[in-house]
Amino acid sequence: MIRRLLHGLGVLWGTLTVVFFLFTLVPDPARQLAGQNEQEAVVEAIRVKYGLDQPAHVRYGQFLRGFIPMEMHSGQLQWSGVNLGRSFITDRSVMEAIAGALPATLVLACLAMAMALCMGLAIGFGLSLITGSWLDRLVLGFAALGMSAPSFVMAIGVSWLFGSVWHQWTGLPMTGGLWEVHPFEGPRVAWQHLLLPACTLGVRPLSVVIQLTRNSASEVLKQSYVRTARSKGLSTGRLMVKHVMRNSLNPVLTAASGWFASMLAGAVFVEFVFGWQGMGLLMFRALEQSDLPIILGCVTVVATTFVVINGLVDVLYGWLDPRTRINA
Known part of the structure; x- marks a missing residue:
């Protein structure tokens, strides 16, 4: 049973990893959100807001960390829930x-x-x-x-x-x-x-x-x-x-x-x-x-x-x- 559980978690991790890095190959999402004629300052602000200015491995680490439902606050471990980020379009969770x-x-x-x-x-x-x-x-x-x-x-x-x-x-x-x-x-x-x-x-x-x-x-x-x-x-x-x-x-x-x-x-x-x-x-x-x-x-x-x-x-x-x- 433990072996099958670990196998399932491995499949889940591998799927999410492949999909995440595939999307790092797409053109600049910030430029697509802002529009091709928008000023560079606005595009850079969008990158900073959604963490797109950071390297892919840093964003990958943040993505995986979002699956940990516990966070440390004031020296105490508290429930924070799963965090998969916010929508680029609606800014909704x-x-x-x-x-x-x-x-x-x-x-x-x-x-x-x-x-x-x-x-x-x-x-x-x-x-x-x-x-x-x-x-x-x-x-x-x-x-x-x-x-x-x-x-x-x-x-x-x-x-x-x-x-x-x-x-x-x-x-x-x-x-x-x-x-x-x-x-x-x-x-x-x-x-x-x-x-x-x-x-x-x-x-x-x-x-x-x-x-x-x-x-x-x-x-x-x-x-x-x-x-x-x-x-x-x-x-x-x-x-x-x-x-x-x-x-x-x-x-x-x-x-x-x-x-x-x-x-x-x-x-x-x-x-x-x-x-x-x-x-x-x-x-x-x-x-x-x-x-x-x-x-x-x-x-x-x-x-x-x-x-x-x-x-x-x-x-x-x-x-x-x-x-x-x-x-x-």
Whole structure:
């Protein structure tokens, strides 16, 4: 367990280090913020304000120090929280900006992944019982199409088709955020805005889960212990529940963990098309405006989520398959 924890921290540190030094190669951010025709004194003031006048290794040390949530004040160690700097554009704290955008993206990603898992597992287990049939080939064909379709193309198509062309039947808007302001009730959650972006974001993981579940369950059904249980008269339903499902979930868990973490970063185009005010849209605007602290903060959240989820999946492996159980 300790070795896996250290490995996860190493991955996190390596990711943040590579991203940080990549952004040191971009043209002078202070000049971009001030404008090409601004006086040099103004540009230099911006450099000093955001620490851009310091060498890269000094800024890197300050960046890493921001992850230490404790500071020494008057000889006493006090809690200060994680400090990822301030936005170049809005001068807002990076942690505050991410805290305001992350919940909407988490809601979107969780709903999309829940839909993908529930539907994908059900369809995949069903297909494993009819492998080679015309229905099996048809569903796998649609799954391959769902995996290959670019997110931004699918988002535009879903938004236009269900939010505009068929709006009179669906009643779903083309764009909208998690919250809406009602003239009498005030702010409230707008669940109708969530359906289209969640479905769009969940198409690709749904396609992956269907194929992985179908292939994994098909292999388990060929095992000798399953054939023995079937020869003893065990019904198909009990056979699937007691012997097939649990032994088929390891590859699905691996894919689901990776897809959930990637959804936080991959939601950029989906959130942009649907106007969803989440971390993906925040990252898109930061990239557009070269707001480096916001970009680094978003990368930190995605990388941390990936490491944490992989750790949880390792624990679940031990429950699903005792042969891979982690020894503490």
